[in-house]
Amino acid sequence: MYEKPILQVKHLQKQFGEGCPHCFDKESVYLEKNYCTVCGTVHAVRDVSFDLYPGEVLGIVGESGSGKSTMLQGLYFDSSMTSGAVYINQSELTGQNVLSLSSQQKRYIRNYIYGMVYQNPVDGLKMKFSSIGNIAEKMIAAGNRNVSNIEKRSKELLENVHIPLRRMKEEPQYFSGGMQQRVQIAKALSNNPPILFLDEVTTGLDLSVQASVLDLIKQIQRELHISMVVVSHDLAVIRMLADRSIVMLNGEVIENGLTDQILEDPQHEYTQQLVYSLL
Numbered sequence: 001m002y003e004k005p006i007l008q009v010k011h012l013q014k015q016f017g018e019g020c021p022h023c024f025d026k027e028s029v030y031l032e033k034n035y036c037t038v039c040g041t042v043h044a045v046r047d048v049s050f051d052l053y054p055g056e057v058l059g060i061v062g063e064s065g066s067g068k069s070t071m072l073q074g075l076y077f078d079s080s081m082t083s084g085a086v087y088i089n090q091s092e093l094t095g096q097n098v099l100s101l102s103s104q105q106k107r108y109i110r111n112y113i114y115g116m117v118y119q120n121p122v123d124g125l126k127m128k129f130s131s132i133g134n135i136a137e138k139m140i141a142a143g144n145r146n147v148s149n150i151e152k153r154s155k156e157l158l159e160n161v162h163i164p165l166r167r168m169k170e171e172p173q174y175f176s177g178g179m180q181q182r183v184q185i186a187k188a189l190s191n192n193p194p195i196l197f198l199d200e201v202t203t204g205l206d207l208s209v210q211a212s213v214l215d216l217i218k219q220i221q222r223e224l225h226i227s228m229v230v231v232s233h234d235l236a237v238i239r240m241l242a243d244r245s246i247v248m249l250n251g252e253v254i255e256n257g258l259t260d261q262i263l264e265d266p267q268h269e270y271t272q273q274l275v276y277s278l279l
């Protein structure tokens, strides 16, 4: 169906601590989940690889502490990974491990190639800027200087995420959680990134608000054909959004495949529990 992945993640590792001979073996008796009882190292992400294809939504599901956010933070350069490689198949970046690029090049990727929507809006928005100012700031960071174009695009984005324009000058700190997430989504889309990361974007929202944010994400995906990585502990969210999914446990990928297939025929005991909890 697709030719080439737009994003390739290879053997990503993140450990907090030096590690010791007792804990690099995944089967080690000294490991309690992802924690080494000998040296205290946390193996937050262990040998994670996946591909993301153009226009695809990839779900990453797993319980709290399974390493989902750590991995996303690594992909978005919020924190460094211990080892591994990430390739983005976009013109001049093709073939380069983007994890080893300069901070200027990483900034370029964050401005033009990636969009990010954090679980906590405080991480993605300047709460004391106006909503339209948040979007404008992201566009200016990407080199846009034409004020009327910035204003036109910002308004269009706010309308697309159903924020009434009469409220565009208000600071997101006075918005509800659902509205804050909508502004974050608008901001993340402002420079038309081909890849969007969504980290637990509906966690903590009321059920009806969750549903409307999920509908919005589906609508955006349908209209823009953007490639998305959706991280959630909630399989219901993944079921609604993702074509393909990976299941993480204790920093590792324990299962991957088409979301429907995983739901119909989960192989790993942990995935089976997740699926049965939906019934």
Ligand SMILES: Nc1ncnc2c1ncn2[C@@H]1O[C@H](COP(=O)(O)OP(=O)(O)OP(=O)(O)O)[C@@H](O)[C@H]1O
Binding pocket: 016, 034, 042, 043, 044, 062, 063, 064, 065, 066, 067, 068, 069, 070, 071, 200, 233
């Ligand atoms: N700075 C840190 N130092 C030590 N351990 C850490 C640090 N940050 C995260 N961890 C550990 O790494 C593991 C993975 O955490 P991570 O936040 O990525 O999990 P998660 O699946 O995203 O869960 P959640 O949704 O609760 O954030 C956890 O065991 C966590 O305690």
